[in-house]
Amino acid sequence: MADHTPDTAHAEDGQPTAARLRKLPTRLMSLAAIQSDRLVNEALARADARKWHYAVLATLGEFGAVSQAELSSRTGIYRSDMVAVVNELAERRLLERSPDPADRRRNVITITRQGRARLRRLDELLTAAEDAVFAPLTAPEREQLTRLLTRLVDHHGRPM
């Protein structure tokens, strides 16, 4: 063993975790994601938004008017869940849903001016949350982590 991490560690609240458990990489992934998600969700909640709202608005911001199915495949949100997200964003006047005249199965989703403003706001909040999440890492370390995670995510595609 050539590293400096001790075999047991005390969480500030309780008893030490078993060594094997504590350094289990898949467990670290889960824990880190939980903490990251919590900070992100709290940040977005302050603006009456959720992660999915951002994903949809960001996609609309880059791709313009798209169908719900396209939104779904671009964001990774299931078609069945997309309905509610689009509902919530439409209620808030951040996007508009109108039937596609060219294909009457489809809805055409368009971002509104307020939607673009909200997107910019959420982007700021996300950047701040990101800083909090990755606070213990230097900038090169953050980039390194992002690269490694990107490799993992790209390798195991998206199941849908």
Next chain:
Amino acid sequence: MADHTPDTAHAEDGQPTAARLRKLPTRLMSLAAIQSDRLVNEALARADARKWHYAVLATLGEFGAVSQAELSSRTGIYRSDMVAVVNELAERRLLERSPDPADRRRNVITITRQGRARLRRLDELLTAAEDAVFAPLTAPEREQLTRLLTRLVDHHGRPM
């Protein structure tokens, strides 16, 4: 921009994801954890087990007989959820729950011989799942990732 990643990428199943979204580090964390969790859960499910089972058995394997509260604080599983986990493991004869004669509030949890055997089996399964999860990474990269995640997890302690 000095790296080689394109601004859009095609998931094998659908439309490209928006660039901003695709490289969002907190999103990558979530996605990677979901994929990791899925592989781990599938592997453990084949042995009629779950992540929590492993956490409890591994803790018992290292610390011997402990109370449920201690199990809770060592594994990070809530006391209220620990009840069901201990029930499931007791049903399978992998541990024994008996009242603590010295403190009648407590249950003393002891791992059985079969529990130790199961722990070894789950360890093997977990190692295999880990190999699948981190397949696209080299050994040094895996260690690097583990180190970075450990820093994150240690920094944002466990809320309980």
Next chain:
DNA sequence: CTGATATCAGCATAACTGACATCG
């Protein structure tokens, strides 16, 4: 009385599945 323990009930979110009517 304070505080810890085990237990139970419940809640919110998320990921996911299946079915169905409509339409190309």
Next chain:
DNA sequence: CCGATGTCAGTTATGCTGATATCA
């Protein structure tokens, strides 16, 4: 008929909160 689309209903797991009876 096949397949895509939007929608609805529902399942499971998980993280988390609160209450309660028991006991140190």
